[in-house]
Amino acid sequence: MWYWHGDIAGEYSVKSGYWQIVGNYVQTTGMFDKWPKLWKLRVPPRWKTFLWRALNNILPTTTNLIIKRVEISPACAMCGIMHENVMHSLVECDYTRNIWAQSRLPIPSTITDIFHVWFNDILNILDDDEIIYAVGLLYYIWRARNGAVWDAYLPRPQKIIATVTTAIRAWQIAHPDRLKQQRAPRGLATVIPEQHQGAALQPAAVLPTPLAAASVRKRCYFVAAFFQATSKAAVGAIFLDGQGSYITALQAPLIDCFSPLMAEAIACKEVLSWLWDRGERSVDILTDCLSLQQYLSQPKETPRSYLGYAIDTCRNRMVSFDYVSVNYVPRSDNCLAHILATSAFNYSAPMYSDSGPPYPISAYFQ
Template identity: 40%
Template sequence: MGDTQGVYTVKNAYRRIMGDYSDNPGTYKWVTLWKLRVPPKWKIFLWRVVSGILPTTDNLIIKRVEVDPICLMCGTTHENIMHALILCDYSKMVWNISGLPVTNILTNHFQSWFIGVLDSLTEGQVRLAVGILYYLWLARNSALWERSLPRPTSTVRRAVMAEEAFTRLGRASYQPHATVLPESDPHDRPRCYFDAGYRQHTGEATYGVVLLNHEGVFMAATAGTLPGAFSPIMAEALACKEALSWLKGCDTQMVDLLTDCMELRNMVTSRGTGTRSYVGVIVDQCRTTMSLFTSCSLHYISRAVNMHAHTLAR
């Protein structure tokens, strides 16, 4: 079984059959799977996915089970594992709402897709991605057995809540790689005011962003909705993310961000804030985007001063 001394062990037999670490994109990193800090049922589910043994319609037909091959979630394409969890229109909406940067992983094989996830996301983001995969499959089963499909936001919310509960139990830990942002306030940099609006009774969220030059003269502005916001602080974090993306699109290299949310400012600039919640994932994405600027810092201001963006967000 591959042992240089000719000694048989279960470990060597397992590695011989299932494979070990490999640089080949077509071979899954099995050891990495079992070391993931996720709930046990998520890990077993993920093992079934990468092994290709989920009872999707294509696998059932191979086993000579007479079923309709059409996907139950979109009703347009034959179902397989990659389609059900990644490529289906419903699944795409769920991934877009989650905010995880996985849409740029282009492949038709799940193993290659998940290796891309492991290589490009942080530990906390990978944990959330596994949770979304698990609850996407539950949504698919709901369409099969109950003839009903939950809203994409509901599927994301279930994954987020389960990930947060698991983290609170102390079964997962994450140490951020963020640095403290500079508190300097040069007078020659433009100022970007952003704010979020959140309606508790409907769950609707909006944002507004206003960019002024260093003399306070209007330069540009934008506003929009924030799908997938489950709380006021999540809306503020998403507004920060939208502002940063917009600024990058405007080719802004140096900017001061100004928010009237002290909690968000403390989370972004704190050394000890980890990716332990969905808000933490968004904050981590904001830190990553901020590092792409030549100079970018986040400052707290009073709501009265932030009326520029506050008006747009409402």
């Protein structure tokens, strides 16, 4: 009689045939096999998604794009010399080597040109905290590579390292062990859980990312932090010139608010008044609150409430500027303002940092 090898009953099924083929393929090709450890890492989900793409060699490197018949130069955008594959862009490029050297991680010299083999060795060498640090470096190295491709801009290695350190700290503060987080709705103020009030007022922002590198006009990133249990609110804002260099920052407590959106509107009103008092007449305002941005940039009926009053006040102030626009940015691009806002609850009066960046974000500008 016919007998299917691999099944206890000796009966063939499509599922058993599939796993027979896939299992043999994985075993013979030596693919990455430590996925459970990767998925359990306490890092942002986007880091895991990026790493999954890198380990499966599906990042849009020049080598992969050429295989897809995209007409593009094979040279690496960071060094301009070598052909770019995943291993080169994340590990072997001269710019990347500099970052790894300054990270002080005990990473041995590369003996392979296959990324998943290199990363598998890293998992065997580093402890859990060092693995999280390495994953953060890989993610922001890739972001820097994309900046080199699209904006012809590369941050200094020290800035990459400072960004990763801040990102890990912020993620761990925002996602403490055994603590249920009260997550803010998309596009609203940073809602801080009641358990974090008092002594735990630490920066609870999400992933910090490098600010966009180019705009002729000065720009101001702002956000409101909001304690839902006590209705307390605060604003954080950072003002940059057209090249992304630091000018000044604002941290201030706000009046009690009824909702995250109201906190964002009051924060916008304070920021516009602050910029006007500084003599600024042409500026881009950037917020991660999509609802507020739509109220201020599109014809939209204003609610007949305290929220509507705050929005109308913002509109009236905007008319007095020579030029002002309110633009939406992802929360990950507004991380510095989040850090300032969550630390502003410690102040009883507005704090202006004209002489240099405030301590919570000073490492980013070193």
